[in-house]
């Protein structure tokens with residue numbers, strides 16, 4: 222029984238790591254796509270830098286628990302790809318779709334780390350529980366920024382759309 226819950230725990234930590242690596246790739250693309258919008262671009266770049274440190278912190282939790290990240294499952298990463306790769310069209314239109322996908326991703330991450338926090342606490346891994354809480358704060362900050370700025374991004378896209 223104890224072994225099984227440990228295995229679950231380790232596989233959830235691995236999922237979180239795979240998720241961060243996937244988000245990293247997606248945000249790299251979104252930084253490029255926002256090149257004409259410096260304010261949006263710098264916020265995405267800032268969260269990309271944070272995401273890289275999140276992957277490192279989750280990796281340290283995996284290793285402290287006797288796992289390693291070389292044999293990753295990619296189930297969650299693939300699922301995230303399905304969310305973030307949804308739809309494609311013109312460059313301006315892409316900006317709002319990226320923002321919507323990023324908002325969904327941040328909330329997906331928050332839910333994942335909330336579940337991991339409970340697992341870490343119940344297994345007595347306080348260090349990981351604290352790291353998950355710190356990461357939730359960072360994802361929440363980005364989700365809040367996106368929620369506040371979605372309307373601005375949407376208006377910008379519409380204003381810049383060619384009139385027929």
Ligand SMILES: [Fe+2]
Nearest residue numbers: 241272275330
């Ligand atoms: Fe993240």
